[in-house]
Amino acid sequence: MKNYFDQLIECVDTIKDQKIHDFTLQIIYMVDHANWKNKASQNHHPPDERGEYGNSIHSIRVLKITCLILDLTEKTELEKDIIKSSAILHDCTRFGVYGEFSYTVKSHPQLAVDFIKKSGVDIPSPDILENILYHMSQWSSDFKYYPKLDGKDIIILADYIASNENILINI
Numbered sequence: 001m002k003n004y005f006d007q008l009i010e011c012v013d014t015i016k017d018q019k020i021h022d023f024t025l026q027i028i029y030m031v032d033h034a035n036w037k038n039k040a041s042q043n044h045h046p047p048d049e050r051g052e053y054g055n056s057i058h059s060i061r062v063l064k065i066t067c068l069i070l071d072l073t074e075k076t077e078l079e080k081d082i083i084k085s086s087a088i089l090h091d092c093t094r095f096g097v098y099g100e101f102s103y104t105v106k107s108h109p110q111l112a113v114d115f116i117k118k119s120g121v122d123i124p125s126p127d128i129l130e131n132i133l134y135h136m137s138q139w140s141s142d143f144k145y146y147p148k149l150d151g152k153d154i155i156i157l158a159d160y161i162a163s164n165e166n167i168l169i170n171i
Ligand SMILES: [Fe+2]
Pocket: 090, 091, 108, 135, 136
């Protein structure tokens, strides 16, 4: 059976732009593998994300939900690729660039951005850094951001996601 890290690597193929594809792959391999092998969380994440390769499973899920949301937008393929790359990499330093922490480091969005800037890899768009930096908005005081969604947008997204056969929300 394929492990979840291999599945994460396959997810990179959803990115069609070669430069963004290769950038994403390089960053995945440059951070310590613990960032993909460790659990995403002790609690509150789905049960399978609390075990080995939990952060890979979480990253795959965030990408899949991102793709569903992108289906409903008029964004160009290039814009979509930038957002997909951000989704895959958003938690790439959850345990530190070198995997030096055994818990989720609160500043992991900033760590990821600093690491990517210093990595020497060509950054296809500054939007990737900004998307990663703000992803913990609801838990962050430094990088607070409120999504600009009106009622129509929220209902369209909620209905589309809830209607997907692969998404089961516990009730
Ligand atoms: Fe995160």
